[in-house]
Amino acid sequence: MTAARNEPLVALRRLLPAPGELTADALVAELRPWESAPAQRPLRPHVAVNMVHTSDGRAAVHGRTGPISSLADRQLFHALRTRVDAVMVGAGTLRVERYGRMVPDAARRAQRRAAGLAPDPLAIVVSGSLDLPADLPLLQDPSSRVVIVTSSARSLAGVRAQVEYLRAEEALDLPGALAQLRSDHGVRAILCEGGPHLNASLLAHGLLDELFLTTVPVLAGATGALSIMDGAALEAPLGLSLCWMLEHEGELFARYAIGAPGERRVGAPT
Numbered sequence: 560m561t562a563a564r565n566e567p568l569v570a571l572r573r574l575l576p577a578p579g580e581l582t583a584d585a586l587v588a589e590l591r592p593w594e595s596a597p598a599q600r601p602l603r604p605h606v607a608v609n610m611v612h613t614s615d616g617r618a619a620v621h622g623r624t625g626p627i628s629s630l631a632d633r634q635l636f637h638a639l640r641t642r643v644d645a646v647m648v649g650a651g652t653l654r655v656e657r658y659g660r661m662v663p664d665a666a667r668r669a670q671r672r673a674a675g676l677a678p679d680p681l682a683i684v685v686s687g688s689l690d691l692p693a694d695l696p697l698l699q700d701p702s703s704r705v706v707i708v709t710s711s712a713r714s715l716a717g718v719r720a721q722v723e724y725l726r727a728e729e730a731l732d733l734p735g736a737l738a739q740l741r742s743d744h745g746v747r748a749i750l751c752e753g754g755p756h757l758n759a760s761l762l763a764h765g766l767l768d769e770l771f772l773t774t775v776p777v778l779a780g781a782t783g784a785l786s787i788m789d790g791a792a793l794e795a796p797l798g799l800s801l802c803w804m805l806e807h808e809g810e811l812f813a814r815y816a817i818g819a820p821g822e823r824r825v826g827a828p829t
C-alpha cells in the first residue's frame with residue numbers, strides 16, 4: 560500500500576500492547592469490527608469514532624481540523640476507512656470539511672475488497688435540517704452511496720451520488736436509524752468521524768463502542784472551542800479501556816474501548 564500523493568509511509572512506534580514499529584495499514588489489519596457488532600436486540604452496528612485533538616483538548620482550530628492534522632494522523636484516518644462497512648459524519652463536519660468520495664484511492668478499495676468489504680464504504684450523513692449544499696463533492700460523486708439520516712421530509716435536488724433517506728418524523732432517532740442501517744442496509748461496522756455534536760449524541764444514547772483518539776502535541780488555547788464530544792451531557796464521566804498506544808514525533812495514537820452506559824463510570828454516586 561502506498562500513501563496518498565506518494566507521501567512517505569509513516570512508521571508508528573507502538574508502545575503497547577507489544578512494542579514495535581508499524582505503518583497505519585499494518586496496525587489496522589487486525590481490526591474486524593464487523594465481528595464485534597453488539598448482540599443485544601434490536602441489532603445495531605459496532606460504532607467506532609475517530610478524532611484528533613490538541614493537548615489542551617481542542618478538536619478544531621479556527622473551525623477546521625486541518626491545522627491539527629499530520630501526515631501520520633491522515634494515514635491512520637484513511638487506513639481506518641478500509642475496515643468498516645460505513646463511514647458516518649455529521650452535517651456540521653460535512654459542510655465545513657467538504658467531504659468527497661470516502662475511499663478515493665484504488666489501492667485502498669482493493670484492500671477493502673480483500674477484507675471481504677464493498678470497495679466503497681456506505682457514507683452516512685446525519686442532518687436534522689437537510690441543509691446540505693448539493694455541490695458538496697460527496698453528493699456530486701456518482702460512485703458514492705449515501706444514506707442521509709434526517710428529520711426533514713424534503714429531498715436534495717441536483718445531487719449525482721446515489722442518495723437514500725432514513726427519515727424520522729420529528730426529532731431524529733439515532734438508535735432507530737442505526738438499527739435500520741443494520742437490518743435494511745447490512746451495516747455491521749461504522750466509523751464515525753464526528754463532529755463533536757454527533758459524537759455526543761451517539762455517546763448519550765450508548766451507541767459508541769470504540770474511540771480512536773490522536774493527541775497532537777500542541778496547545779491551541781481559545782475560549783469555547785469544541786472538544787471531541789460536545790453537547791449532550793452524561794450523568795457521570797464514563798471510563799475507557801486503553802487497547803493500544805502508538806507514538807510518532809510526539810503525537811499519540813490511542814485506541815480505547817468505551818463502556819456501555821452504567822459501566823465503568825468514574826465518580827458516579829454509589
Ligand SMILES: NC(=O)c1ccc[n+]([C@@H]2O[C@H](COP(=O)([O-])OP(=O)(O)OC[C@H]3O[C@@H](n4cnc5c(N)ncnc54)[C@H](OP(=O)(O)O)[C@@H]3O)[C@@H](O)[C@H]2O)c1
Pocket residue numbers: 609610611612617618619622623624648649650651652653655656685686687688689690731733752753754755756757758760785789
Ligand atoms: N478533531 C476532529 O477529529 C474533528 C472531526 C470532525 C469535525 N471536527 C470539527 O468539528 C466542527 C464541526 O462539528 P459540529 O459538532 O459543529 O458538527 P457535527 O457534529 O459534524 O454535525 C452537527 C450536525 O449534525 C446533525 N446532528 C447531529 N446529531 C444530531 C441529532 N442527534 N439530532 C439532529 N441532528 C443531529 C445536525 O445537522 P443539521 O444542522 O443539518 O440539522 C447538527 O447541526 C468543525 O469545526 C470540524 O472541523 C473535528
